[in-house]
Amino acid sequence: MYPKEMQKSIEKVEKSREERLHKLPERLKEKEKEELLLKWHPDYKPEAKRKIRVGVSKNAIVPNEVADLIEAYPLENPAEIDLSNIDYQTDILIIGGGGAGCTAALFAYYNGVKPENILIATKLRNGDANTMMAQGGIQAADKENDSPLIHYLDVIGGGHFANKTELVERLVMDAPIIIKWHEELGVMYDKKDDGEMITVHGGGTSRRRMHSAKDYTGMEIMRVLRDEIRNIGVNIIEFSPAIELLIDDEGKAAGAILYNLETDQYYVVKAKATIIATGGFGRLHIQGFPTTNHYGATCDGVVLAYRMGAILRDMDSVQYHPTGVAYPEQIVGLLVTEKVRSLGAQPLNSEGEQFVHPLEPRDVEASAFIKECYGKNKGVITPTGMRGIWLDSPIIDILHGEGTIERRLGAMFRMFKRFDIDMREEPILVFPTLHYQNGGIEINSNAEVLSPKGVIKGLFAAGEVTGGVHGKNRLMGNSLLDTQVFGRIAGINSAKYVKNCKIGKLSVEHVKKYVEELKKEGIEEKRRAPMILPDYREKRVLSRAIDIL
Amino acid sequence: MEEVRIYIMGKEYKVPAGLTIMKAMEYAGYRYIRGAGCRAGFCGACATIYRKEGDYKLYADLACQKTVEEGMHLVQLPFSPANKAIYDIEKIKVDDKTILSFYPEIARCVSCNTCTKACPQELEVMDYIQASLRGDIKKAAELGFDCIQCGLCAIRCPAEIVHYHVAQLARRLYGKYIAPKSKHLEKRVREIEEGRYNKAIKELMNKSLEELRKMYNERDIEPGD
Ligand SMILES: Cc1cc2nc3c(=O)[nH]c(=O)nc-3n(C[C@H](O)[C@H](O)[C@H](O)COP(=O)(O)OP(=O)(O)OC[C@H]3O[C@@H](n4cnc5c(N)ncnc54)[C@H](O)[C@@H]3O)c2cc1C
Numbered sequence: 001m002y003p004k005e006m007q008k009s010i011e012k013v014e015k016s017r018e019e020r021l022h023k024l025p026e027r028l029k030e031k032e033k034e035e036l037l038l039k040w041h042p043d044y045k046p047e048a049k050r051k052i053r054v055g056v057s058k059n060a061i062v063p064n065e066v067a068d069l070i071e072a073y074p075l076e077n078p079a080e081i082d083l084s085n086i087d088y089q090t091d092i093l094i095i096g097g098g099g100a101g102c103t104a105a106l107f108a109y110y111n112g113v114k115p116e117n118i119l120i121a122t123k124l125r126n127g128d129a130n131t132m133m134a135q136g137g138i139q140a141a142d143k144e145n146d147s148p149l150i151h152y153l154d155v156i157g158g159g160h161f162a163n164k165t166e167l168v169e170r171l172v173m174d175a176p177i178i179i180k181w182h183e184e185l186g187v188m189y190d191k192k193d194d195g196e197m198i199t200v201h202g203g204g205t206s207r208r209r210m211h212s213a214k215d216y217t218g219m220e221i222m223r224v225l226r227d228e229i230r231n232i233g234v235n236i237i238e239f240s241p242a243i244e245l246l247i248d249d250e251g252k253a254a255g256a257i258l259y260n261l262e263t264d265q266y267y268v269v270k271a272k273a274t275i276i277a278t279g280g281f282g283r284l285h286i287q288g289f290p291t292t293n294h295y296g297a298t299c300d301g302v303v304l305a306y307r308m309g310a311i312l313r314d315m316d317s318v319q320y321h322p323t324g325v326a327y328p329e330q331i332v333g334l335l336v337t338e339k340v341r342s343l344g345a346q347p348l349n350s351e352g353e354q355f356v357h358p359l360e361p362r363d364v365e366a367s368a369f370i371k372e373c374y375g376k377n378k379g380v381i382t383p384t385g386m387r388g389i390w391l392d393s394p395i396i397d398i399l400h401g402e403g404t405i406e407r408r409l410g411a412m413f414r415m416f417k418r419f420d421i422d423m424r425e426e427p428i429l430v431f432p433t434l435h436y437q438n439g440g441i442e443i444n445s446n447a448e449v450l451s452p453k454g455v456i457k458g459l460f461a462a463g464e465v466t467g468g469v470h471g472k473n474r475l476m477g478n479s480l481l482d483t484q485v486f487g488r489i490a491g492i493n494s495a496k497y498v499k500n501c502k503i504g505k506l507s508v509e510h511v512k513k514y515v516e517e518l519k520k521e522g523i524e525e526k527r528r529a530p531m532i533l534p535d536y537r538e539k540r541v542l543s544r545a546i547d548i549l
Numbered sequence: 550m551e552e553v554r555i556y557i558m559g560k561e562y563k564v565p566a567g568l569t570i571m572k573a574m575e576y577a578g579y580r581y582i583r584g585a586g587c588r589a590g591f592c593g594a595c596a597t598i599y600r601k602e603g604d605y606k607l608y609a610d611l612a613c614q615k616t617v618e619e620g621m622h623l624v625q626l627p628f629s630p631a632n633k634a635i636y637d638i639e640k641i642k643v644d645d646k647t648i649l650s651f652y653p654e655i656a657r658c659v660s661c662n663t664c665t666k667a668c669p670q671e672l673e674v675m676d677y678i679q680a681s682l683r684g685d686i687k688k689a690a691e692l693g694f695d696c697i698q699c700g701l702c703a704i705r706c707p708a709e710i711v712h713y714h715v716a717q718l719a720r721r722l723y724g725k726y727i728a729p730k731s732k733h734l735e736k737r738v739r740e741i742e743e744g745r746y747n748k749a750i751k752e753l754m755n756k757s758l759e760e761l762r763k764m765y766n767e768r769d770i771e772p773g774d
């Protein structure tokens with residue numbers, strides 16, 4: 001139930017519905033998009049970012065919150081780390097158990113590594129990750145009127161032509177292979193009776209190539225991957241984030257130090273190959289935005305790899321999803337999947353007027369919403385003072401028949417219904433929310449991590465933690481795909497690599513050097529990284545706790 | 550500020566009304582390590598059991614989705630130990646006894662419907678167990694599709710059935726063996742493996758920015774639904 005003030009605006013939405021039903025605003029021209037982005041996208045605010053002062057990508061521009069972590073000291077003083085006591089010895093250490101990490105594990109196994117020689121370390125439970133939350137879908141050009149070439153064009157256009165082309169090539173060429181693999185594992189994609197995939201558009205796609213499993217796509221993929229990992233018997237240690245990477249005396253990657261969140265113990269893991277699959281940074285709440293991301297999405301993988309000399313790219317660009325929940329307060333920032341718009345829901349201002357095509361690329365769509373709310377003052381104002389845009393969801397059932405929302409958007413329907421809002425009858429209120437780390441660690445098309453001197457031996461990375469695939473803006477459905485494509489490649493190539501690899505003496509020389517550089521730059525020893533978990537306790541509570549201490 | 554009184558694992562706290570259980574516990578000073586993942590109703594990490602004052606019943610819900618109520622006594626159950634059948638999905642013979650053979654305990658279901666009442670996703674949990682028992686894999690897969698594997702049903706079931714693993718098996722069997730295969734997908738995979746796009750994609754990769762921009766801006770867009 002909406003408060004009275006908001007209901008008045010809903011009446012206007014209802015009134016204009018009939019007329020809008022089959023009419024959409026024109027898509028914006030390239031120039032118009034650029035103007036909109038420059039003026040209204042949060043990413044184009046120079047004061048929100050700064051140059052990083054240390055490391056191999058010194059002077060690269062990143063959000064302040066990321067710079068704070070990069071210009072921070074390790075959690076544990078490297079001089080005091082005892083590496084002589086090895087707790088786990090393994091061929092492949094995979095840091096992160098989301099989509100990319102689990103897929104890497106499975107393909108390492110398919111390529112000959114025994115399950116007992118693979119170790120997945122995760123911060124939260126295996127699978128409690130962004131992958132689980134992906135609702136909308138996964139792209140793959142597998143239909144008659146589509147091709148990897150058209151997919152390629154959509155990806156790089158959406159990414160403002162800043163993408164690393166060899167990565168885009170792999171992304172689009174391997175996509176159908178991934179979906180086929182999923183089909184064989186038993187992922188339940190939405191299909192017609194003859195097996196044809198039911199596909200829809202996403203923002204910025206020129207073909208309907210979004211495959212889905214209702215609006216639980218990521219969950220369905222993740223559940224199956226996790227089930228398979230357990231069937232095969234890969235080792236997993238949960239609630240044990242990596243807090244530092246290790247090298248050997250030749251500078252090769254050689255494992256990591258894990259931290260048991262519950263017992264405060266450290267574990268030394270010696271590994272022939274290390275795969276970083278720690279996902280993104282939504283929980284840094286860049287520029288104070290709410291986020292759609294899982295609890296542990298705090299940029300750890302980037303911080304650790306950077307200390308080891310990995311190049312960062314496109315970290316200046318952050319994705320704000322246009323449709324985060326703006327009402328009710330309890331779920332502000334959570335995602336309203338783009339599929340709601342794909343299925344026909346239209347964005348409207350407080351007067352019930354259309355102002356932008358529903359399926360512009362995400363950054364453009366988000367900017368249009370912000371402009372409507374703050375430039376034109378035509379946002380809907382909630383009781384807590386938030387501004388938002390209506391998504392006219394009842395249209396979906398009108399266009400596609402009664403029951404469509406419940407059947408194809410069950411998660412969304414359920415989420416709002418828990419707070420007494422029936423999206424079949426009433427529109428829902430949205431505003432941009434922090435969603436995706438567009439950039440990250442630079443890899444090549446073998447998923448090997450790059451330093452200025454070339455490949456860092458034994459270090460691989462896949463998924464949201466990497467940069468380059470999506471350029472400066474990622475399209476819906478390409479990141480689930482990214483985790484699968486590059487998780488697979490990382491698994492295959494790490495399996496090859498470990499066959500002829502010997503690890504020497506373990507060390508944290510790279511961390512010592514990094515600390516020296518921090519000191520030389522005059523950076524005070526106030527901040528520590530990685531963050532691991534954000535703290536949402538009340539300041540009031542924390543200050544009292546400190547008083548007692 | 551309107552406040553409600555809640556009990557977190559036995560201790561009394563006053564917290565603002567309208568918060569989710571998760572946010573209320575953080576307000577009270579608890580820091581989540583286990584018991585929080587997505588914070589959005591997708592991962593099932595935040596299973597919570599509660600009772601209301603003067604009410605003998607046990608209720609179950611997700612801490613990240615349920616709003617606190619006056620007099621709630623809360624206990625979190627972030628992990629329920631469960632037996633999962635181990636299988637090689639490639640080698641399963643599918644018939645109406647398959648699920649039963651991996652999870653024989655489903656035959657112990659006494660149709661009490663407790664599982665259904667416990668489910669925060671409001672699934673027809675008992676019905677999917679019954680469908681599994683009958684060997685109706687499709688029905689079980691469909692009814693159990695929205696399961697977030699929180700474990701609340703399993704904790705409450707007198708027959709000690711692990712419903713969410715049963716549903717997982719049903720879905721995989723359906724997805725792999727029963728759902729029709731996608732022909733266009735198979736065809737495209739074959740084309741890619743035969744190298745049909747290799748040359749064209751290299752050409753595309755070598756195009757100048759100008760050319761690409763032009764191609765992108767002029768590309769035709771398939772009409773929507
Ligand atoms: C709400 C939401 C909806 C989305 N919808 C879509 C969609 O429809 N389509 C699409 O393509 N994409 C979507 N995305 C994006 C996509 O889901 C993610 O980008 C992708 O799943 C990331 O996968 P990943 O494997 O790289 O990371 P994640 O799945 O986030 O996994 C990261 C893993 O690393 C672990 N970890 C983190 N730090 C450490 C550490 N220090 N040590 C050990 N482990 C660590 C975590 O515990 C977790 O296991 C969505 C994202 C969100 C948040």
Ligand code: SF4
Nearest residue numbers: 668696697699700702
């Ligand atoms: S079926 Fe069981 S495990 Fe699945 S969501 Fe419902 S209560 Fe949770």
Ligand code: SF4
Nearest residue numbers: 658659661662664706
């Ligand atoms: S709780 Fe257990 S015994 Fe009762 S209906 Fe559900 S599955 Fe059957």
Ligand code: FES
Nearest residue numbers: 588592593595613
């Ligand atoms: S934290 Fe994931 S369902 Fe509540």
